[in-house]
Amino acid sequence: MGVSTTNPDRGIALVTVDFPPVNALPVRGWYELADALRAAGHDPAVRCVVLAAAGRGFNAGVDIKELQADTPDRRALIGVNRACAEAFTAVYECEVPVVAAVHGFCLGGGVGLAGNADAIVACDDAVFGLPELDRGALGAATHLARLVPQHLMRTLYYTSRTVAAAELHAHGSVWRVVPCRELPRAALGLARDIARKDGGLLRLAKAAINGIDPVDVRRSYRFEQGFTFEASLGGVADRVRDSFGKPDTSGKEATS
Known part of the structure; x- marks a missing residue:
């Protein structure tokens, strides 16, 4: 369990995340992932990183139980905010291209990771979405906006609905959609194509492309996180998290 790095070619x-049962990462897990990505990108022998996951899905976001057990000083919330920002930034600022190999669910923080990757290869069962409003949080609209058009991003965000990998492929944000048994081979195949290029030139290309990005993803995500903290301080986040997974028996429309 945890984050491991291998060199398949x-x-x-290959950076693999494994936090059973659903890859909902605790604070330490996000930092482990950030460290692994930075180390891989800094290795002069590496020309491409594949980010993958073991188990039932790519990533289910943060560990809600860790937030529910938070202390009055909001140490867990602050820790999650900082740790997620570090992991997402580590993908985006990795010195070499990052290919995300996505299977199953890619939710919340998973969208932060995949949205900041340079390329995505997905299993045909993969779904992407931000259930943040159902879980007392905000954030990662920055990254979802890199995967779908603006109005679709807003609709998905407000409804907490998911979108299939095939639709993202139609939008051009997923490179290939393959049967699950072929996902490792397809992701490594794309990585090999990238790794055939000159290593020094690849690093310059990554820096150049990041430099012309129209959105500063680190700053915009941290801006979003400020509203997550505001929701927590105001009590709405705790109220929503405490009701997560429970049926709505009020029979009334939400008014706040």
Whole structure:
């Protein structure tokens, strides 16, 4: 359990996340992932990183139980905010291209990771979404906006609905959609194509492309997180989290 790095082929680092049962990462898990990505990108022998996950899905976001057990000083919330920001930034600022190999669910923080990747290869069962409003949080609209058009992003965000990998492929944000048994081979195949390029030039290309990005993803995500903290301080986040997974028996429309 945890984050591991292997080298399945020359010039390729495979970073695998494994936090059973659903890859909902605790604070330490996000930091472990950030450290692994930075180390892989800093290795001069690596020209491409593949980010993958073991188990039932790619990523289910943060560990809600860790937030529900938070202390009055909001140490867990602050920790999650900082840790997620570090992991997402580590993907985006990795010195070499990052290919996300997505299977199953890619939710919340998963969208933060995949949205900041350079390329996405997905299993045909993969679904992407931000259930944040159902879980007393906000954030990662920054990254969902990199995957779908603006109005679709807003609709998905407000409804907490998911979108299938096939639709993202139609929008051009997913490179390939393949049967699950072929996902590792397809992701490594794309990584090999990238890793054939000159390593020094790849690093310059990554820096150049990030430099012309129209949105500062680190700043925009941290802006979003401020509203998550505001929701927590105001009590609405705790109220929503405490009701997560419970049926609505009020029979009334929400008014706040």
